[in-house]
Amino acid sequence: xxxxxxxxxxxxxxxxxxxxxxxxxxxxxxxxxxxxxxxxxxxxxxxxxxxxxxxxxxxxxxxxxxxxxxxxxxxxxxxxxxxxxxxxxxxxxxxxxxxxxxxxxxxxxxxxxxxxxxxxxxxxxxxxxxxxxxxxxxxxxxxxxxxxxxxxxxxxxxxxxxxxxxxxxxxxxxxxxxxxxxxxxxxxxxxxxxxxxxxxxxxxxxxxxxxxxxxxxxxxxxxxxxxxxxxxxxxxxxxxxxxxxxxxxxxxxxxxxxxxxxxxxxxxxxxxxxxxxxxxxxxxxxxxxxxxxxxxxxxxxxxxxxxxxxxxxxxxxxxxxxxxxxxxxxxxxxxxxxxxxxxxxxxxxxxxxxxxxxxxxxxxxxxxxxxxxxxxxxxxxxxxxxxxxxxxxxxxxxxxxxxxxxxxxxxxxxxxxxxxxxxxxxxxxxxxxxxxxxxxxxxxxxxxxxxxxxxxxxxxxxxxxxxxxxxxxxxxxxxxxxxxxxxxxxxxxxxxxxxxxxxxxxxx
Amino acid sequence: xxxxxxxxxxxxxxxxxxxxxxxxxxxxxxxxxxxxxxxxxxxxxxxxxxxxxxxxxxxxxxxxxxxxxxxxxxxxxxxxxxxxxxxxxxxxxxxxxxxxxxxxxxxxxxxxxxxxxxxxxxxxxxxxxxxxxxxxxxxxxxxxxxxxxxxxxxxxxxxxxxxxxxxxxxxxxxxxxxxxxxxxxxxxxxxxxxxxxxxxxxxxxxxxxxxxxxxxxxxxxxxxxxxxxxxxxxxxxxxxxxxxxxxxxxxxxxxxxxxxxxxxxxxxxxxxxxxxxxxxxxxxxxxxxxxxxxxxxxxxxxxxxxxxxxxxxxxxxxxxxxxxxxxxxxxxxxxxxxxxxxxxxxxxxxxx
Ligand SMILES: Nc1ncnc2c1ncn2[C@@H]1O[C@H](COP(=O)(O)OP(=O)(O)OP(=O)(O)O)[C@@H](O)[C@H]1O
Ligand SMILES: [Mg+2]
Numbered sequence: 108x109x110x111x112x113x114x115x116x117x118x119x120x121x122x123x124x125x126x127x128x129x130x131x132x133x134x135x136x137x138x139x140x141x142x143x144x145x146x147x148x149x150x151x152x153x154x155x156x157x158x159x160x161x162x163x164x165x166x167x168x169x170x171x172x173x174x175x176x177x178x179x180x181x182x183x184x185x186x187x188x189x190x191x192x193x194x195x196x197x198x199x200x201x202x203x204x205x206x207x208x209x210x211x212x213x214x215x216x217x218x219x220x221x222x223x224x225x226x227x228x229x230x231x232x233x234x235x236x237x238x239x240x241x242x243x244x245x246x247x248x249x250x251x252x253x254x255x256x257x258x259x260x261x262x263x264x265x266x267x268x269x270x271x272x273x274x275x276x277x278x279x280x281x282x283x284x285x286x287x288x289x290x291x292x293x294x295x296x297x298x299x300x301x302x303x304x305x306x307x308x309x310x311x312x313x314x315x316x317x318x319x320x321x322x323x324x325x326x327x328x329x330x331x332x333x334x335x336x337x338x339x340x341x342x343x344x345x346x347x348x349x350x351x352x353x354x355x356x357x358x359x360x361x362x363x364x365x366x367x368x369x370x371x372x373x374x375x376x377x378x379x380x381x382x383x384x385x386x387x388x389x390x391x392x393x394x395x396x397x398x399x400x401x402x403x404x405x406x407x408x409x410x411x412x413x414x415x416x417x418x419x420x421x422x423x424x425x426x427x428x429x430x431x432x433x434x435x436x437x438x439x440x441x442x443x444x445x446x447x448x449x450x451x452x453x454x455x456x457x458x459x460x461x462x463x464x465x466x467x468x469x470x471x472x473x474x475x476x477x478x479x480x481x482x483x484x485x486x487x488x489x490x491x492x493x494x495x496x497x498x499x500x501x502x503x504x505x506x507x508x509x510x511x512x513x514x515x516x517x518x519x520x521x522x523x524x525x526x527x528x529x530x531x532x533x534x535x536x537x538x539x540x541x542x543x544x545x546x547x548x549x550x551x552x553x554x555x556x557x558x559x560x561x562x563x564x565x566x567x568x569x570x571x572x573x574x575x576x577x578x579x580x581x582x583x584x585x586x587x588x589x590x591x592x593x594x595x596x597x598x599x600x601x602x603x604x605x606x607x608x609x610x611x612x613x614x615x
Numbered sequence: 616x617x618x619x620x621x622x623x624x625x626x627x628x629x630x631x632x633x634x635x636x637x638x639x640x641x642x643x644x645x646x647x648x649x650x651x652x653x654x655x656x657x658x659x660x661x662x663x664x665x666x667x668x669x670x671x672x673x674x675x676x677x678x679x680x681x682x683x684x685x686x687x688x689x690x691x692x693x694x695x696x697x698x699x700x701x702x703x704x705x706x707x708x709x710x711x712x713x714x715x716x717x718x719x720x721x722x723x724x725x726x727x728x729x730x731x732x733x734x735x736x737x738x739x740x741x742x743x744x745x746x747x748x749x750x751x752x753x754x755x756x757x758x759x760x761x762x763x764x765x766x767x768x769x770x771x772x773x774x775x776x777x778x779x780x781x782x783x784x785x786x787x788x789x790x791x792x793x794x795x796x797x798x799x800x801x802x803x804x805x806x807x808x809x810x811x812x813x814x815x816x817x818x819x820x821x822x823x824x825x826x827x828x829x830x831x832x833x834x835x836x837x838x839x840x841x842x843x844x845x846x847x848x849x850x851x852x853x854x855x856x857x858x859x860x861x862x863x864x865x866x867x868x869x870x871x872x873x874x875x876x877x878x879x880x881x882x883x884x885x886x887x888x889x890x891x892x893x894x895x896x897x898x899x900x901x902x903x904x905x906x907x908x909x910x911x912x913x914x915x916x917x918x919x920x921x922x923x924x925x926x927x928x929x930x931x932x933x934x935x936x937x938x939x940x941x942x943x944x945x946x947x948x949x950x951x952x953x954x955x956x957x958x959x960x961x962x963x964x965x966x967x
Contacts, residue, residue, distance in 0.1 A: 411847075413846060413847065432849065433846060433847065433848075433849040434848075434849025434850075435849075437849055443847070445847060450841075450843045450844070451843050451844050451846075451847040452844065452847070453841075453844060454836075454837050454840045454841045454844050454845075455840070455841070456840045456841075457836070457837070457840065461833070465837075465844070465847075465848045466848055466849070468830055468833050469830045474829075474830045477829050477830050477831060478828060478829055478830070479827075479828055479829060479830060479832075479833060481828070
């Protein structure tokens, strides 16, 4: 049997760690092949090897039966391999068309012919059902459309084999649904796809086969038609995984967070949070459900002090914190797992250890009279790394070198460990493997049981329904309804999130 | 092992650059009809053959260390301080001014006071671009360059109006403020070596300590790498931008005092920039913005410049050739991508 892609016995080392250890991956023509593994298992590394970004220490790569030497991404392009990275590589100020043709510009007597290019882009986007506006600037379009631009970029370069590295982690459920349709369409057009995702549901839905790697080693390849999510999960983690969250009933106590008539504007002066009120008690987890762009980001930023509130009031443990400085709010008992781990959550060029004290470096015991106590910092980092299973060669490793999921775990470790009165968890399990999700959810519940308040924002309705004690639905900057997870379901939530009403509107 | 590897490649690029720079220099000499072996031997002897040239070399690179530290410090915190030259000039003048006052003060007070004045003047010159950047997002490259010209003309005007002595210069500072040392001169065959090199070494230690061992350094570096995450961590970003320019400017000011209190003991009206501030950019680049790297890079540049004099007299190679070699070294460091590619190639072949 000839494979479109065959990677044999690949070995790739990084300082202090073997990221790929004798991994074999065989992809058939016309299939969607899933690549599954825990955070840090080596999936991205393997794909970067295939795309020519890394050179393997050992192993061979065959494309359509021919042995190849992929020394850089240009070679990969020529071989028909395209990659959609998890963190997009687009020029913000350029238009969609300009981004797509960048590096492959159609020329007309030495000049770039943008009109012709835009036509071509339109033609390809029609052919594959990838809706984009060729003239829109990247900075003005949604994440979902940016991803379609990335896909078009690979198709424009004639890719036959597409690699998707965690494409759904940053998408909303609607966008995920669209992406799945797009992938099916691509297969109909004769392409082959390698898909990395932590969501077993997606694998079961679209993939034909699945290769599992665990701690850098290939575990095996299975036919999706002959397996189930439980088996996949235990294959990748090496033990049984519990999908539902184990938690007892909540015992809400005194109020921890009180938001009254909050108005927050975005950079353009448009109110995104519009007269929002919400209250949160210690000992409960409130999940905020909503379609992206309904004011969630602005709400979190106002609570955490990263953005000014126009009017209204925010109280934390009875203290007015409206428009206070972030540090003051943090010290009043706030923890914050930010939505964008690279933007807010980490200083990527700092070591893991230095990142672990991002909120506490100026306090004892991590410093004394302005002098850092590095041994104490590293000691703390070590214990957090151990407790939260952050896979890193050492606490001295730069955060940049960690896999996406392990970066996330490091942030969660830092924020949860301080055990703040109010923990804001924005997309806390984005990019985490099922085992890690289970662990993080149990940690959130543990905080709740200690009497802390947890405010969770998530696009995953599963997560909202599983973890929350109350669900607040946000729509156009307002909390439009509050429901109990056991009294609702995905359909009803979906309706509410789209601005619909329940039969009997619950009181606020 | 991992640390070793990182350190190794950290040293690798500057090292390979220096070798490539010297090789390229040799090729240029060959084409221009000079004998590179003779020239480089003369260069080497010009740095190490006797205590006089060694003393002069150290004197030459003392201010370079400090101006390199100034650039490196700002760079570590995400800022390009092109204004080291101007900060150095005002520092020079401030140190000389204090050196001219307080007759009869003990050197143990007078020298630190003069150096502190230089640091304060340089810091003041750094405040302006720092503030404009923090408050109005004006790019510091533009403002620091403009501040250089302002410094040059202001300094000249002050000397001309208030401090002028015969010879288009100020008076010589009091002995009690001078870093010059009869002892150092005597052991180096009457070079102009002065105690400033100790100040420069202390400066390097301060920079290292400040950046890596203090909460202030932690904040400054965090702001340099990621302002969003810094804000999230409750760090005052604007304050740290200003502070970074202030500290960088202070290093530059002290660099100026090395000339004012050490080498010259006075300040002349300048028709052009000294170049020490601009060389600081090169030194910082070659030294990979680390304290120890800056010291080594400054030593190399100082050595090359002093050695070039001997190269000219022995091998008749014009001193400008060393300027070319220095420029090439910087070029190679800056295009470190090229060198990385080169060393990857070598590695692969070595490993089979
Ligand atoms: N550039 C790098 N330098 C050093 N180590 C690296 C580098 N890239 C990855 N690693 C290490 O290699 C291992 C595998 O990382 P990789 O990014 O391939 O994981 P992954 O399977 O994609 O995980 P995730 O699901 O969290 O994205 C990790 O332990 C990571 O720390
Ligand atoms: Mg990954």
